[in-house]
Amino acid sequence: MFEHLASSLSGTLVFANIVAMTLSTAAGIMVGALPGLSASMGVALLIPFTFTMDPLTGLLCMAGMYNGAIYGGSIAAILINIPGTPGAVVTTFDGNAMAKKGQGRYALETAVICSTVGGVASALALMFIAPYLAALALKFGPAEYFWISVLGLSTIASFLSGSTVKGLFCAFAGLFVSTVGIDQISGVFRFTFDNMYLMEGFPEIVVLIGLYSIPEVFTMLEDVAAGKTAAASDSELGQTKRKEEKRWTFQNDFKDSIPTWTRSSIIGIIIGIIPGAGSSIAAFISYKEAKRKAKDPESFGKGNVEGVRAAETANNAVTASAMIPMLTFGIPGNVVTAIMVGGLLIHGLHPGPNLFVKEPMIVFGLMWGMLITNFIMLALGYFGSGIFAKCLKIPTVVLAASVAVLSTVGTYSLNNSMFDVYSMLCFGVIGLAMRKMKLPIAPAVLGIILGPLAETELRRALMIADSPVEIFTRPLSFFLFALTLLSLFYPVLKARMGARGNKE
Amino acid sequence: MVQRKQDMIFGFVGIGAALFAMWQSYQYPPDSALFPLLSAAGIFICSLMLLVISGKNKSSSGDEKVEGINIRSALTFGLIVLIYVFSIEKMGFFSSSFLFVLVISMVWGGFGKGVSIRFSLIFAVIFTILLYVTFVKIFTVPLPKGFLL
Numbered sequence: 001m002f003e004h005l006a007s008s009l010s011g012t013l014v015f016a017n018i019v020a021m022t023l024s025t026a027a028g029i030m031v032g033a034l035p036g037l038s039a040s041m042g043v044a045l046l047i048p049f050t051f052t053m054d055p056l057t058g059l060l061c062m063a064g065m066y067n068g069a070i071y072g073g074s075i076a077a078i079l080i081n082i083p084g085t086p087g088a089v090v091t092t093f094d095g096n097a098m099a100k101k102g103q104g105r106y107a108l109e110t111a112v113i114c115s116t117v118g119g120v121a122s123a124l125a126l127m128f129i130a131p132y133l134a135a136l137a138l139k140f141g142p143a144e145y146f147w148i149s150v151l152g153l154s155t156i157a158s159f160l161s162g163s164t165v166k167g168l169f170c171a172f173a174g175l176f177v178s179t180v181g182i183d184q185i186s187g188v189f190r191f192t193f194d195n196m197y198l199m200e201g202f203p204e205i206v207v208l209i210g211l212y213s214i215p216e217v218f219t220m221l222e223d224v225a226a227g228k229t230a231a232a233s234d235s236e237l238g239q240t241k242r243k244e245e246k247r248w249t250f251q252n253d254f255k256d257s258i259p260t261w262t263r264s265s266i267i268g269i270i271i272g273i274i275p276g277a278g279s280s281i282a283a284f285i286s287y288k289e290a291k292r293k294a295k296d297p298e299s300f301g302k303g304n305v306e307g308v309r310a311a312e313t314a315n316n317a318v319t320a321s322a323m324i325p326m327l328t329f330g331i332p333g334n335v336v337t338a339i340m341v342g343g344l345l346i347h348g349l350h351p352g353p354n355l356f357v358k359e360p361m362i363v364f365g366l367m368w369g370m371l372i373t374n375f376i377m378l379a380l381g382y383f384g385s386g387i388f389a390k391c392l393k394i395p396t397v398v399l400a401a402s403v404a405v406l407s408t409v410g411t412y413s414l415n416n417s418m419f420d421v422y423s424m425l426c427f428g429v430i431g432l433a434m435r436k437m438k439l440p441i442a443p444a445v446l447g448i449i450l451g452p453l454a455e456t457e458l459r460r461a462l463m464i465a466d467s468p469v470e471i472f473t474r475p476l477s478f479f480l481f482a483l484t485l486l487s488l489f490y491p492v493l494k495a496r497m498g499a500r501g502n503k504e
Numbered sequence: 505m506v507q508r509k510q511d512m513i514f515g516f517v518g519i520g521a522a523l524f525a526m527w528q529s530y531q532y533p534p535d536s537a538l539f540p541l542l543s544a545a546g547i548f549i550c551s552l553m554l555l556v557i558s559g560k561n562k563s564s565s566g567d568e569k570v571e572g573i574n575i576r577s578a579l580t581f582g583l584i585v586l587i588y589v590f591s592i593e594k595m596g597f598f599s600s601s602f603l604f605v606l607v608i609s610m611v612w613g614g615f616g617k618g619v620s621i622r623f624s625l626i627f628a629v630i631f632t633i634l635l636y637v638t639f640v641k642i643f644t645v646p647l648p649k650g651f652l653l
Contacts, residue, residue, distance in 0.1 A: 052643050165553045169518060172546030176525060179540045188536040191528060218581055224612045225577045395619045398627050401608035405601045408589065409635065412597075413645040421589055436571055437510060455539040462538075 005127060008364035012372070017060050020053070021369060024061040025376045026384075028068020032075070033388050034399065035082045036220050039069035040335045041212045045403070047205050047343045048410030055347040056365045062340050063369035067119055067377055070279055070316050074111040075388055078104060078308075087279030087315035090287045094300065094307030101303050105385075109248035110305055111312045112381030114261065116374045118317035121265035122272060123371035126320040126327075130356075130367070133328040137353040142460035143471040145329075147480035149454040152331035155275045155487045157443040164491050167443045170434070174447020175454065177202060184452070185459060197419040204342040206411050206420045207427050207448055212339075213407040214428025215435045220400040253305075260290055260309045268317020273324050278334045279315035286314030320370040326351050327363060330453055335442045338449045346414070510570050511558035518551025584608060596650035602632040 024046065031042035042065050050058030073088030078095035091111065098107040140148070153175075157167030180191045181201025192198040264286040271282035290310035291300045300307050322333035323340075330352035332338035344351050349359060356363050381388070411424040434441055461471045472481055525544035529537040588604040595603075605628040613619030639645045 049638075049643065052645070165550050165557065169547060169550035169554070172543050172550060176540060176543035176547065179543065183532075183536045186533060186536045188532050190532060190536060190540060191525075218578070221581055221608075221612050222574050222577050224618070225574055395609070395613065395623075397612040397619055398605065398609045398624070398631075400612070401605040402631055404585065404588075404608070405605060405631070405635070408592070409597065409601070409639060409645075409647065412592075412647065413639065413643070416646060418589075418593060418648070421592075425585065425589065436573055437514060438507075438570070451539075451543075458539065459535065 002131065004360035005131075005364045005367070008361045009368055011056065011361050012060070012365045012368040016054075017057050017369075020057050021060050021064045021373050022376050022380075024064030025068040025373050026380055028065040028070075029072035029075070029377065029380060029388050030068075030391050031065070032069035032072020032084045032088075033391050034394070035076050035080075035084050036216060036223075036396065036399070037403070038085055038212070038216075039066055039073075040339055041216055041403075042066075042069050043336055043339045043343070044205065044208045044212050045406050045410055047339070047346065048209075048413045050343065051346060051413060055349060055359075056362050056369075058343065058347060059340075059362065059366045060369040060373070062343050063366060064373040064376065066336055066340070067316065067319055067370065067373045068380075070319055071112060071115040071119075071312070071377055071381060072388065073315075074115065074308075074312055075108065075385060076392060078107045078111060079389055080392060085279075087283055087318070088311075089280055090283040090311035090315075091308055093287070093311075094302070094304050095311075097301065097303035098305065098308065103246050103303065103305075106246045106248060106305070107308055108385045109382060110253070110308050112378055112385065113248060113253075114257070114264075114309045114312040115316040115381070116378040117257075117261045118265050118268050118313035118315070119319055119374035119377070120371060121261075122269055122317040122320035123367065123374065125269045126323055126370060127364075127367045129321075130324050130327050130363075133324065134353040134356040137328050138357075140353075140476070141474070142457040142464065143474055143477045144480065145457040146454055146461055146471065147477050147484065148329050148331055149450045149457065151480050151484045151487065152275045152325070152329075153443065153446055153450060153454075154484045156446050157440075158487050158491055164488060166438070167440050168488075170440055171443035171447045174444035174449075175451045176447075177207070177444075178448050178451025179455065184456065197417070202423055202427075202448075203346075203414060203420065204448055205346060205414060206424050208339050208342055208445060209407050209411050210424040210427025211431035211434075211441050211445060213403055214425065215432040217400045217404045217407075218432055219435070220396050220403075224397050224400070257309055259293070260306060261313050263289055263293075264310050264313035265317045268314040269321040271314070272318035272321030272333060275325060275331060275333050278322075279318040282314040282318045283311040286310040316374075320367070323366075323370065327355065327366075328353060332446065332449060335445060338442075338446050341449050507570050508558045511554050515551045515555035515558065518547055518554065522548035522551060580611065584611070592650075593648045594650045597647040598632050598636055599650070601635060602628050605631055 028039070028042060031037045032039060043062055046061060046065050050061050053061070069085060070087055073083055073085030074091045074095060076082050076084035077088040077091040078099050081092050081096035083089045083092055095107045095111065098104065153171045157171045158164045178201070180198060182189055182199055189199060267286045267289065268282040271285065287307060287310045290306050291297045294300065294304070294306055296304070322337045324333070326332045326337040326341060330350065332341050341351055349355060349362065407424065408421055411420050412418065414420060431441060434444070462468060465471055471477055522544045525547070526541060529540040529544060584604065584607055588600055591600040606624055609619055609624040609627065610621060613624060639647060
C-alpha cells in the first residue's frame with residue numbers, strides 16, 4: 001500500500017490543488033478565528049463549493065478548512081479570551097493571560113507552531129496506521145461492520161452528550177431520518193407520502209447545513225439583540241504588531257517544547273481515534289498532564305507558555321487521527337469527519353477499506369493534504385495572524401447574514417432544487433429547537449450518516465446468517481457488541497463509582 | 505419552563521412520533537420495515553426512559569430553568585428568512601440575497617446605531633458581487649433568475 005503513498009504525492013502537488021489548499025486553509029483560519037463559526041459549520045458550508053471540483057481537490061479543500069479552523073480558534077482565544085472553536089477553550093487559560101502581559105504575539109506564534117507540530121504528527125499517524133487497519137478491515141464481514149457502526153454511534157451518544165438517554169434518542173432519530181426515501185435493497189418507497197422530492201431521501205449535506213448553520217445564525221443574531229457580541233478592540237488587536245515584545249525563537253523555545261510536543265501529540269492522536277472524543281477533550285487532558293509534569297504548576301492559568309503549547313499541540317493532533325476510523329471502517333470519529341463523509345459521498349466515494357483498493361490515489365492524496373495543509377497553515381498563521389485577527393472586527397450581524405445566504409446558495413447548488421432549500425430550513429428549525437432543549441446534534445448527524453451503512457450491513461448479515469443470533473455470537477461481533485454495551489453503561493458505572501468514592 | 509417539565513413534554517412527543525413511525529413501518533414488507541422499526545423502537549424506549557427519569561428527578565437539577573428563546577428575534581428572523589427564500593425564484597437569487605443581507609444588517613444593526621447603514625450597503629454590494637463571481641463565473645452554478653438578477 002505504501003507505494004501508493006509515494007505515487008500520490010505528485011498528484012497532490014499540482015498547481016490547482018496547492019491554490020485550493022492555500023485558499024481553504026486561509027478560509028479555515030478565518031472561520032476558526034470568528035467566535036460562533038465552527039470547523040464543522042465551515043466544512044459543511046464548503047462542501048457545496050467542492051461539488052464541481054475534482055474529488056481530490058475537493059477533499060484537499062476540506063482538509064485545509066479542518067486544519068485551519070482548529071488552529072484559528074486560538075487567535076480569538078488569545079486576543080479576546082473567547083475561544084473561536086470549542087477546542088480552543090483551554091488555550092484561553094494561559095493564552096489570554098500572556099496577551100494581557102504583553103506577550104500576545106509570542107502566544108500566537110507558539111500556538112501556530114504547536115498546532116503545526118500536532119497536526120503533522122497526526123497526519124503521519126494517519127499515513128502509517130490507516131493502511132494497516134484498512135487491510136484488517138477488509139477481512140470483516142457484514143455483522144462486524146454493523147456492530148462497528150453501532151459502536152461508533154453509542155460512543156458518541158454516551159460521551160458527547162450530557163445525558164446518554166438524550167444522546168441515544170438523537171442517534172435513533174438520525175437513523176430513522178436516514179430511512180426516508182427509496183430502500184436501496186428492495187426498491188420500496190419509505191415515508192415519502194407520495195412526494196416525489198422525498199423519493200431520494202434527504203441529502204446528507206442539506207440536513208447537515210440546516211442543523212449546523214441556521215441555529216448558529218439565529219444564535220448570533222440573538223446575541224446581537226442581547227448586546228453580547230465578541231468584537232475586538234484596537235488595543236487587543238494591536239498585540240499582533242508590537243515589535244519589542246518577546247517572540248518565539250528556535251534557541252529558547254525548541255528544546256523546551258519537545259517533551260510537551262511528544263506527550264500532547266500522543267494524547268491528541270489517541271483521543272482522535274476514539275469515536276466521540278474531540279479536540280476539546282484532547283486539549284483538556286493534555287493541559288492537565290502538562291500542569292502535572294511542570295515544575296511550577298501554580299503558574300498555569302497565569303500566562304505559562306506551556307499551557308498554550310499543550311493545548312494547541314493536542315487539539316490539532318486530533319484532526320488527521322480522527323480520519324483513521326473514517327477512512328478505514330467508514331465510521332467517522334467526530335462531527336467534522338462525519339460531515340466529511342457527506343463530502344465524500346457527493347463525489348461518489350464510499351469511505352471504508354474498499355476505498356483504499358478502488359481509489360488509492362484519492363485516499364493517500366487526502367493524507368498528504370492533511371500533512372501539507374499544516375505547513376500552509378504555519379506560513380499563513382506565522383506571518384498573517386495580524387490579518388486574521390482583523391476578522392474579529394467584522395460585525396456579527398453581517399457575518400450571520402452572510403452565513404445564511406451561503407447556506408442557501410450552497411444547499412441550492414447541490415441539486416438545483418428549491419425543495420432542498422426548504423428542507424434545509426426545516427432542519428434548521430429542528431436544530432435550533434434541539435440546541436434550546438439541550439439535545440445533542442452530533443449523535444443525530446452520525447445517525448444520518450451511518451444509517452444507510454448500518455442498515456445495509458445488518459440486512460446482509462441476516463441474509464447470510466443461519467440464525468439471527470449469529471450476528472451476536474461471531475467472536476469479533478460479540479467483542480464489538482460488548483464494547484457497545486460498555487460504552488452505553490460507562491456513564492452510569494462512572495457515576496456510581498464516583499458516588500461510592502464520595503461516601504468513602 | 506423548568507428542565508423536568510420540558511423533558512416530560514419531549515418524552516410524550518417522542519412516544520407519539522415513535523408510535524406513528526412504527527405504524528407506518530408495518531405497512532412495508534418485513535425486510536424494508538426492519539430498520540425503521542428498530543429506530544422507532546429505540547426512540548420509543550428513550551422517550552419512555554426520559555419520562556421515567558424526569559418523573560423521578562425532583563431534585564434541584566430537574567428544576568433548573570431551561571434556556572428560553574427571544575420570541576421577537578425568532579419571529580422577525582423567521583419572517584425575513586421566509587420572504588427571502590420565497591422571493592429567490594420571483595426576484596432572482598442575487599437581488600433577493602442583496603436585500604436579505606441589507607435588511608438583516610439594518611434590523612439587527614439598530615438602523616445605523618450599531619452598524620452604519622453605509623457599511624451595511626457597501627458590505628451587501630461587495631458580498632453579492634463575490635457570490636456572483638464565485639458561483640456564476642467560477643463554479644458555473646445555474647442560480648434562479650427572476651425579473652431582476
